[in-house]
Amino acid sequence: MKASSRLLNSSLSKLDGSIHEQRMRSGTTLREKMAAAAMVPIFGQNVSDKYDLVPDWTSREVSTGTTIMAVEYDGGVVIGADSRTTTGAYIANRVTDKLTPIHDRIFCCRSGSAADTQAIADVVTYQLGFHSIELDEPPLVETAANLFKASCYRYREELTAGILVAGWDRRKGGQVYCVPIGGMLVRQPVSVGGSGSSYIYGFMDSNYKPGLSKDQCLELTAAALSLAMERRRLQWRRGQTGKHL
Amino acid sequence: CLRLFSGIWSQLCKCLFKSLFFLTITFIFRNALLEGEANKVGCSLPAARKTGTTICGVVFKDGIVLGADTRATEGMIVADKNCSKIHYISPNIYCCGAGTAADTEMTTQIISSNLELHALSTGRLPRVATANRMLKQMLFRYQGYIGAALVLGGVDCNGPHLYSIYPHGSTDKLPYVTMGSGSLAAMAVFEDRYKPDMEEEDAKRLVRDAIAAGIFNDLGSGSNIDLCVITKGKVDYIRPHDEANKKGVRTGDYKYKRGTTGVLTKAVTPLALEVVEETVQTMDTS
Numbered sequence: 001m002k003a004s005s006r007l008l009n010s011s012l013s014k015l016d017g018s019i020h021e022q023r024m025r026s027g028t029t030l031r032e033k034m035a036a037a038a039m040v041p042i043f044g045q046n047v048s049d050k051y052d053l054v055p056d057w058t059s060r061e062v063s064t065g066t067t068i069m070a071v072e073y074d075g076g077v078v079i080g081a082d083s084r085t086t087t088g089a090y091i092a093n094r095v096t097d098k099l100t101p102i103h104d105r106i107f108c109c110r111s112g113s114a115a116d117t118q119a120i121a122d123v124v125t126y127q128l129g130f131h132s133i134e135l136d137e138p139p140l141v142e143t144a145a146n147l148f149k150a151s152c153y154r155y156r157e158e159l160t161a162g163i164l165v166a167g168w169d170r171r172k173g174g175q176v177y178c179v180p181i182g183g184m185l186v187r188q189p190v191s192v193g194g195s196g197s198s199y200i201y202g203f204m205d206s207n208y209k210p211g212l213s214k215d216q217c218l219e220l221t222a223a224a225l226s227l228a229m230e231r232r233r234l235q236w237r238r239g240q241t242g243k244h245l
Numbered sequence: 246c247l248r249l250f251s252g253i254w255s256q257l258c259k260c261l262f263k264s265l266f267f268l269t270i271t272f273i274f275r276n277a278l279l280e281g282e283a284n285k286v287g288c289s290l291p292a293a294r295k296t297g298t299t300i301c302g303v304v305f306k307d308g309i310v311l312g313a314d315t316r317a318t319e320g321m322i323v324a325d326k327n328c329s330k331i332h333y334i335s336p337n338i339y340c341c342g343a344g345t346a347a348d349t350e351m352t353t354q355i356i357s358s359n360l361e362l363h364a365l366s367t368g369r370l371p372r373v374a375t376a377n378r379m380l381k382q383m384l385f386r387y388q389g390y391i392g393a394a395l396v397l398g399g400v401d402c403n404g405p406h407l408y409s410i411y412p413h414g415s416t417d418k419l420p421y422v423t424m425g426s427g428s429l430a431a432m433a434v435f436e437d438r439y440k441p442d443m444e445e446e447d448a449k450r451l452v453r454d455a456i457a458a459g460i461f462n463d464l465g466s467g468s469n470i471d472l473c474v475i476t477k478g479k480v481d482y483i484r485p486h487d488e489a490n491k492k493g494v495r496t497g498d499y500k501y502k503r504g505t506t507g508v509l510t511k512a513v514t515p516l517a518l519e520v521v522e523e524t525v526q527t528m529d530t531s
Contacts, residue, residue, distance in 0.1 A: 061413050
């Protein structure tokens with residue numbers, strides 16, 4: 001199982017949140033060879049494009065080809081995301097809300113597979129809610145981040161989820177934690193994620209400095225996300241057969 | 246502090262995710278093995294019948310309008326010219342299904358059954374969000390191997406709700422959704438003419454036009470247009486709402502009058518049949 005999933009995941013790059021593994025493609029080659037030999041179209045999950053009435057993108061996994069961002073400031077956090085969910089080259093939802101509340105003062109920014117991130121967010125919301133009731137206190141952002149890490153790391157072979165956990169608690173104020181694909185956990189003052197984040201690392205490095213005010217953070221986030229979305233739009237135009245969107 | 250709760254976390258994680266993933270892993274192993282064995286012998290597994298489909302839904306002022314075409318395809322052949330793609334979930338919730346026909350049928354039936362038990366347990370009319378949760382958790386558990394892409398719509402105590410549910414288990418809550426192979430054609434119509442808070446007739450016309458766009462521009466969709474209008478306290482299941490593709494009537498006839506062909510000779514041979522054996526077997530119908 002590990003070997004086959006490694007083969008599947010070989011198209012993933014580990015560092016940024018770029019996605020597009022085609023999960024259901026194991027064992028395709030043998031069937032396709034047999035089908036070609038028999039001159040018979042093959043159906044089921046692994047459908048050949050040539051003989052297919054139902055186009056490829058209807059069976060593709062839905063991914064949030066995304067740009068997400070979170071910035072700490074004194075007294076809280078600013079989070080932002082674009083609103084596009086794609087299946088292949090088709091935009092399945094152009095008004096997606098990728099900023100999901102986990103608790104009253106804790107949010108998560110989702111990137112990667114829409115199904116995986118929604119499922120993980122639901123599980124963590126339940127776990128954190130339960131924990132908070134037990135504690136009789138608002139939960140810590142670090143707790144939420146560790147819950148995400150626990151799920152993302154344990155099932156790292158099966159999941160494609162890049163998540164930014166951001167929120168405010170009384171103990172440490174505004175915090176941003178990054179849980180990328182693979183299940184690492186690290187706290188950062190500012191973090192970007194998703195396949196569009198590659199375009200704005202330079203912008204972030206040169207424009208972010210510690211000690212920004214809330215309004216400055218809002219402006220920075222808006223500017224960075226607009227840049228990333230513009231760049232991703234042009235990339236899609238140029239390379240329509242590309243895996244990232 | 247973290248160490249204190251690590252025990253509880255791991256328990257919770259194990260409980261929830263084990264139920265989520267345990268079945269997944271066993272199924273992946275088992276099915277892959279079966280397919281491998283079948284291929285070794287030289288057989289290929291039977292093709293799943295897909296509903297190359299156009300389904301859509303829209304929220305209007307008083308409720309939801311769901312629409313679907315009625316063609317089910319098996320590869321390049323139309324397997325069913327008039328299949329029903331709008332499935333019953335509960336008295337106030339209906340679900341259109343695209344993808345593998347068996348998967349949509351069975352999934353909606355399972356969730357309908359569970360939802361009825363749930364409603365009896367709570368003593369309340371079921372909510373669309375509940376149906377959505379049940380469907381997405383089941384589809385996620387099967388990691389996309391259940392090829393069911395659904396448009397779930399209904400009216401409950403919190404108003405009308407419309408969800409699109411993808412085979413891998415992601416859902417979107419939107420005012421208008423389309424799914425299936427004809428979804429692009431239908432979405433084009435929606436993006437052009439959708440307005441919030443439409444009247445019922447406008448909404449029905451919009452959905453009808455969207456499905457018609459799918460039927461006429463997509464090879465996987467065809468035949469008639471079914472509609473389902475759900476409002477608070479009333480469901481209008483209109484099947485068919487519009488027979489967009491009526492089968493033509495033959496203008497000619499191959500029957501000829503007696504005497505058209507002249508008879509030259511006629512010979513009649515009676516065959517003598519005799520009863521050899523007669524037995525009576527009574528059937529126990531008690």
